[in-house]
Amino acid sequence: MFKILIINGPNINMLGKREKDIYGGHTLQEIQDSTKKVLSEYIDHLEIEWFQSNIEGEIINEIQKASSNNKLNGLVINPAAYTHTSVGIHDALKLMKVPVCEVHLSNTFQREDFRKERITSRSVNFALEGLGKNAYINGVLALWINREN
Numbered sequence: 001m002f003k004i005l006i007i008n009g010p011n012i013n014m015l016g017k018r019e020k021d022i023y024g025g026h027t028l029q030e031i032q033d034s035t036k037k038v039l040s041e042y043i044d045h046l047e048i049e050w051f052q053s054n055i056e057g058e059i060i061n062e063i064q065k066a067s068s069n070n071k072l073n074g075l076v077i078n079p080a081a082y083t084h085t086s087v088g089i090h091d092a093l094k095l096m097k098v099p100v101c102e103v104h105l106s107n108t109f110q111r112e113d114f115r116k117e118r119i120t121s122r123s124v125n126f127a128l129e130g131l132g133k134n135a136y137i138n139g140v141l142a143l144w145i146n147r148e149n
């Protein structure tokens with residue numbers, strides 16, 4: 001079993017409605033469905049759990065819970081706007097004993113200057129930018145390809 005938790009931060013539940021020119025027209029549910037379908041072609045016995053919250057403390061609680069879940073093989077996280085502001089999420093991610101891959105649908109390096117500060121990225125193993133709706137597929141594959149056993 002390869003068990004992955006995918007955490008999404010604020011406004012990711014609004015995909016399909018928000019800034020479609022930047023994030024594309026797919027809803028989070030559609031992205032979840034295609035992520036599962038595509039990954040099943042590459043990884044046997046994959047189990048993905050999805051969590052989304054607009055609330056910083058709830059994301060921290062979920063990371064803390066994940067850090068003591070010894071069934072988990074890795075964490076994919078899109079902290080969304082909290083990437084650029086949250087010392088709390090940064091500190092919680094330091095608790096993780098399994099690899100963490102941060103993903104962003106957009107390429108934040110090509111965007112506003114306030115997105116250049118990447119607080120949460122400092123406590124992850126891998127970081128992927130600009131892969132749009134395939135961000136989560138690539139995040140899970142990065143964890144799979146770089147797994148230790």
Ligand code: DQA
Binds near residue numbers: 082103
């Ligand atoms: C994002 C990039 C962030 O800067 C932004 O605040 C988001 C989404 C992305 O997936 O491209 O909400 O994390």
